[in-house]
Amino acid sequence: DTGVSQDPRHKITKRGQNVTFRCDPISEHNRLYWYRQTLGQGPEFLTYFQNEAQLEKSRLLSDRFSAERPKGSFSTLEIQRTEQGDSAMYLCASSLPGQPGDNEQFFGPGTRLTVL
Amino acid sequence: GQQLNQSPQSMFIQEGEDVSMNCTSSSIFNTWLWYKQDPGEGPVLLIALYKAGELTSNGRLTAQFGITRKDSFLNISASIPSDVGIYFCAGRGAGGTSYGKLTFGQGTILTVHP
Numbered sequence: 001d002t003g004v005s006q007d008p009r010h011k012i013t014k015r016g017q018n019v020t021f022r023c024d025p026i027s028e029h030n031r032l033y034w035y036r037q038t039l040g041q042g043p044e045f046l047t048y049f050q051n052e053a054q055l056e057k058s059r060l061l062s063d064r065f066s067a068e069r070p071k072g073s074f075s076t077l078e079i080q081r082t083e084q085g086d087s088a089m090y091l092c093a094s095s096l097p098g099q100p101g102d103n104e105q106f107f108g109p110g111t112r113l114t115v116l
Numbered sequence: 117g118q119q120l121n122q123s124p125q126s127m128f129i130q131e132g133e134d135v136s137m138n139c140t141s142s143s144i145f146n147t148w149l150w151y152k153q154d155p156g157e158g159p160v161l162l163i164a165l166y167k168a169g170e171l172t173s174n175g176r177l178t179a180q181f182g183i184t185r186k187d188s189f190l191n192i193s194a195s196i197p198s199d200v201g202i203y204f205c206a207g208r209g210a211g212g213t214s215y216g217k218l219t220f221g222q223g224t225i226l227t228v229h230p
Contacts, residue, residue, distance in 0.1 A: 004158070033216065042120075042204050042220030043159065056216045091158050100166055103147040103208055105218060107158035 002026065004108035006092050012114045013082055020078045021111045025094030031102055032075050033093040034067055036060065037110070043091050049075060050097075082115045089113075122205055122221030130229050135192040137224045139205030147208040148181050148188035149218065152201045159204055163190070195228050202226070 005024045013019050025032045030051050035043035046065070047057045051072035061067075064082075069075040079086055089112050093105040122139045129135060139148070147166055151159035163174050165181035165188060172179055178191045188205055202225050206218040 006158075031216070033218075035218075040222075042122075042206070042223055043218075044220070045217035048216040050216075058217070093158075100147075100164070103166070104149070104161060104164050106161060107151075110156075110158045112156070 004092055004094050004106055006090075006108040006111050008111060009109060010112045010114075012116065014116050015082060015084060017082055018078065018080045019082060019113065020076055021090055021092075021113075022074060022076050023092030023108060024074045025092070026106060028096065029094035029106075030072065030097045031095045031105075032069060033095075033105055034075070034077050035091040035093065035107075037089040037091055038087075043107075046077075079113075082113075084115050087113055087115045120205060120207060120219055120221040122224055124224060125222065126225040126227070128227045128229065129195055131195060131197060133195055135195055135199070135226060136189065137203060137205075138187060138189045139207075139221045140187045141207055141219075142186070143207075143209065144185040145207030145209060145219075146185070148179070149206040149208070150177075150179050150188070150190050151204045151206060153204060153223075154201050162203075192226075195226075197228050197230055200226055200228050 007022045033048040034046040037043040049069040064080045067077045089110045091110045093107045095102045095105045150162045153159040163179040170181040176193045180189045202223045205221040
């Protein structure tokens with residue numbers, strides 16, 4: 001059974017550059033979530049997809065952030081014109097459809113972003 | 117917005133001791149979840165709770181969904197060194213526009229001395 005995978009695991013970039021992260025959910029999970037976690041805090045919700053539809057976006061997701069899930073399988077999160085405040089762990093999670101499975105979100109290992 | 121207050125922030129215990137931590141909210145949640153996170157890794161789901169008053173166990177872990185639906189508790193019995201990590205509570209709201217997201221507490225850092 002393959003869990004949620006994320007790529008890359010670590011990314012170091014210079015301020016102003018664009019970065020893109022990829023998430024591959026557990027194969028039968030149709031819901032996919034993105035969270036951001038800064039040091040010493042719990043994960044904070046960014047956005048979620050049901051199949052290819054983006055159903056909810058947090059106010060944390062500024063105009064520089066965009067997420068896609070074009071075929072309802074893997075998802076990408078792009079950050080344009082990165083700022084030092086974007087440095088964080090970006091976590092992806094997925095869940096099964098229907099009750100109670102859609103309550104149980106399974107997380108990937110995360111992508112650690114450092115903006116210099 | 118919804119806020120979760122998790123306590124204690126950190127715990128230092130001896131191997132073999134029992135551990136208790138809790139999470140409180142100003143809002144009602146329909147689901148409570150407990151996760152454990154190791155450094156540099158994503159959170160791992162430990163226990164999910166769906167009904168007010170529900171008590172659920174997973175090995176040495178026991179969690180409860182508070183009657184008011186505004187709190188949850190996690191107990192770890194007979195702690196061992198591999199219990200070290202950060203424990204997070206998370207709640208899922210009662211539908212509406214925030215149906216998809218989990219709200220997390222700030223975490224409890226657990227250190228176990230052999």
